[in-house]
Amino acid sequence: MKSDRNTTMKALITEEFGKPFIMKDIDLPKPKEHQVLIKIKAAGLNPLDLKIKNGQAAHAQVKLPAVLGIDMSGIVVETGKNVNDFKVGDEVFGMVGGIGNHQGTLAEYITADADHISLKPxxxxxxxxxxxxxxxxxxxxxxxxxINIQPDQTVLIHGGAGGVGHIAVQIAVAKGAKVYTTVQSGSSEQIRKYGAEPIDYTVLSVDQYVLQYTNGPGFDAVVDTVGGNVLDDSFRAVKQYTGHVVSILGWGTHSLAPLSFRNAKYSGVFTLYPLLSGELKRHHGDILKEAALLLETGKVKIKLHPQSYSLEQADTAYSLLESGKASGKIVICCEK
Incomplete structure (x- = not known):
């Protein structure tokens, strides 16, 4: 039955972790103060979305039943009080839901804090x-x-063919850094098109590529997008005294001895914090404005999987994500 969009909307409900989505009609949300109501055009999938669906992301603080989905793009159809930066009809994008008590993006509509979004390029x-x-x-x-990346710094990005990795490579190149990234040989051509140097980690050991590409001292900065043993490798690849390692997957137990012996720094990134806590949320909107500038000037391009999916095909899209066979970011189109 078709939704009455004045009062209800279609959404995918997760009632049990690890189980298929259930399509339901639920109440259409109303924007509160400093919020906008967005008609969702598309929702992007991330590995984190898969972990949340399977109940493997306690840090996302999701309580069932819930509408999942973190990223979206769409059109503003209503604004709440004290919204000055957006108006009805604006095309926007943002990381707005699917964690904590926030409704997710696998639905026809969503309310979002105006600080969390930006105008779509x-x-x-x-x-x-x-x-x-x-x-x-x-x-x-x-x-x-x-890291506060600077021109001519040497930056090693682990996993440069992945979702975060291929964006990190392009940002670092746009900032004028000398960028290297660990990939398998099949991704080397694309990495070179981004303006970076691919390192085939299946051929060269850490010590070998550090010697080959830095003449021995190590890289000014290392970004780990993979975790596990790759984070341990990062501690060995960074430069003495001034080096800085940042990981987006700093879980588990790791020996800090290699990093300590190099007198280098380590930082972690927890991207979900502003959405979960309500603190520093304006920063996400500001970062997306920087994204829009780089996208509009062609300095950053997103690699999509060639096929998109409907809300009804969401379980298929998640299965593809889980298989690791996608050839780019997977997107679900949220309207027919």
Whole structure:
């Protein structure tokens, strides 16, 4: 039955972790003060979305039943009180829900705090815009907020063909850094197109590529987007005294001895914090404005999986994400 969009909307409900979504008609939300109501055009999927759906992300603080989905793009259809930066009809994108007590983006509509969104770049599609927020914000917080990346610095980015990784590579190149990234050989051509140097980690050991590309001292900064043993490798690849390692997946137990012996620094990135806490939320909107500038000038491009999916096909999209066979960011189109 078709939703009466004046009072209800269609949404995918997660009632049990690890189980298929259930399509339901639920109440259409109303924007509160400093919020906007957005008609969602597309929702981007991230590995974190899969972990949340499978009940493997306690840090996301999701309580069931819930509407999942973190990223989206869409059109503002209503504004609450004290919203000055957006108006009805604006095309926007942002990382706005699906964690804590926030409704997610696998629905026809969503309310979002005006601080969490930005105007969508005019030169990209809604699908491309929906794939951007979480990965760009994460990469920006690592490279700009933590490292304060500078021109001509040498930066090693682990996992440069991945979601966060391919954005981090492009941001670092745009900032004028000398960028290297660990990938498998099949991704080397694309990495070179971004303006970075690929390092085939299946061929060269840490010691070998540090010697080959830095003549021995190590990289000024290392960004770990993979975690596990790769974070341990990062501690060995960073420069003595002035080096800085940042990880977006700093879980588990790691020996800090290699980092300590190099007198280097370590920082972590927890991208969800402003959305969960309500603190520093304006910063996410500001980062997305920086994303829009880089996207509009062509300095950053998003790699999408060639096929998009409808809300009804969401379980198929999540299965593809879980298989690791997607050839880019997966996007769900939230309207027919």
């Amino acid at each position: 005019k030169n990209i599609s809604f699908q491309e815009a929906a794939a951007i927020p979480l990965i760009f914000i994460t990469a920006w917080e690592a490279l700009v907020d933590q």
